[in-house]
Amino acid sequence: MTPTIADVAREAGVTKGTVSHVYSGHRPISTQTKARVHAAAEKLGWVPNSNARALAGHRTNAIGLVLHRDPSALVVDTFFPNFISGMQSVLAEQQIMLIMQVVGDRAAEEQAYRSMAHGRADGVVLLDMHLRDWRIGFLQKLKLPAVLMDMPQDQLGFTTVRLNSAQPMEQLIDYLQERGHTRIAHVSGPLTYVHAYERAKAYVHRVGGSALLREGDFTAGNGRHLTAQLLSMPDRPTAIIYSNNVMAIAGQAYAQEHGLVVPDDLALAGFEDNEICAHLNPPLTSIDTDPIGRGRLVAKQLIRTIAGIPTESVASRDATIKFRESTAGQAPSVVREVH
Amino acid sequence: MTPTIADVAREAGVTKGTVSHVYSGHRPISTQTKARVHAAAEKLGWVPNSNARALAGHRTNAIGLVLHRDPSALVVDTFFPNFISGMQSVLAEQQIMLIMQVVGDRAAEEQAYRSMAHGRADGVVLLDMHLRDWRIGFLQKLKLPAVLMDMPQDQLGFTTVRLNSAQPMEQLIDYLQERGHTRIAHVSGPLTYVHAYERAKAYVHRVGGSALLREGDFTAGNGRHLTAQLLSMPDRPTAIIYSNNVMAIAGQAYAQEHGLVVPDDLALAGFEDNEICAHLNPPLTSIDTDPIGRGRLVAKQLIRTIAGIPTESVASRDATIKFRESTAGQAPSVVREVH
DNA sequence: CTGTTAGCGCTTTCAT
């Protein structure tokens, strides 16, 4: 059998309690015993059983992430892998596991959170918040600690790690306007998502009366479709800002197929930078929202929350715009029509 | 406090053992008691504590996935989210959780597997196999059930879910050769990875003496770099097959920047289809390796393995090539030089 | 600074 704490204790000539405390640091242990215990554990190849630990200590040392994989979209860009990698870099230090569950419907999602609340996880992080999100009340009932991503205001005591998405949107619009663009369109994500909504709101606010907003769904096909719509308008936009890079890439391809030169005839930019953006023809201007850094912040925040440390919502590092060729140069003096 | 099995037992007027068996089905229970137990559980809102369950029953109902995130690449394409989504669609049915851990180095990786073996997970799936992979011996020592992805042959009793990557490679080469291409290059992934190696092997095998192989690292920057190298050769290739779409996309951009028309001057194709490929200019031919289906297969295989059902390795559905414009038409009669 | 001991919530023999 695999060794237990009792084996280690016997080997080290101490009691189980002492071994336990050596590892938890919950009370001072003499350097000598500590060394003996470590040696014994090493020798026997002992690893604490996490279930026993959770059962006795009411701590699972795991945090949960439930993904509602809706229209097979949402996981298309590189936000997600980067984000979890950021979280892990913090979690790993503290030996905390990430438990992930992808669910298809509301019932499964509730079930997932219930099971996490009942001994699977000490807390969860909530992604892709909606304006009025049922999960908030649900988790409150479950008394499951949580940290939200990008919720504009705190909800029922849950804190959030918040990205200022108005700032890059405004900066980008200013940049384009300085170059003579007056018809700047925005292809958003689904506006029920807070992140998409906030970007769209910032957009409308900044461009004012000339707002040209199309609600997209973050997929390439849809990005293409909406780009086609926008470009066939009588007074078509000379610049389009997309809420993610997948739609932007598809938009750029559409424009080029239809004879437009980017950026001379049309300027393009998207949210969520990734390596591919820099390697397109032309390279695509995009907004780096620092998913890794935000993952780290969320993990830290959740750990603090679980520990019961009073915590306030925090702002993540401001997004930075990677200006590339797709927005270089001036707005076209002659707006070429698209066929 | 949250209700325990004892509360349910009391409420239903039975013993804990009976409640347990009602849920496990490990022994016959009269319809009446069964109903009473269910009613009691429902009334109290009882959810079995998974830690207690794992501790007593030696089953965690969780499976693990450890990702060694090496060069910040490897998670760039869409294989991964699709793959786990496929796994989850099987796991969810059986109430099995996926435990994921991203690690940075070998020590952390070993630690992760140890902790999984010691009560965190009933088994693991291994991705990104190397030709001689230390994990195999390691897991064997831990006695941790596992299923491998795409290992050419079974290892120490571990079975694998295997994709035939020679088939699409050969089909693609044939397709290109039929269109007159005689200089077909391949930009592979790191050849220490079995999947990259197998593709490269199939490539070399099929093109024979005219093989023009460059070992890449799956990143866009590197894809660009190697494309540049290949295109500056005196007798440059007229077609390039990349081992993932990220490198292919970067390659296409490079070629276009340097005045080549795709596919007239250069044909391009990549492994791992995703939505973006279809929405580039021109749309990129790519190989759909069905990550979702493979995720499902691996999950099923692992569940069987954990249950102790004798299991053989299985082949996943053959990859399908999505032929798009980037490989349409004939090989150029005049090979334009690149500057 | 260290030992002792009573559980954590469930599964699983062994009885009946």
Place this chain on the structure above:
DNA sequence: ATGAAAGCGCTAACAG
């Protein structure tokens, strides 16, 4: 078909 009771491996009082 059900009950009783002995743990699973660990933590956290409570002693000293």
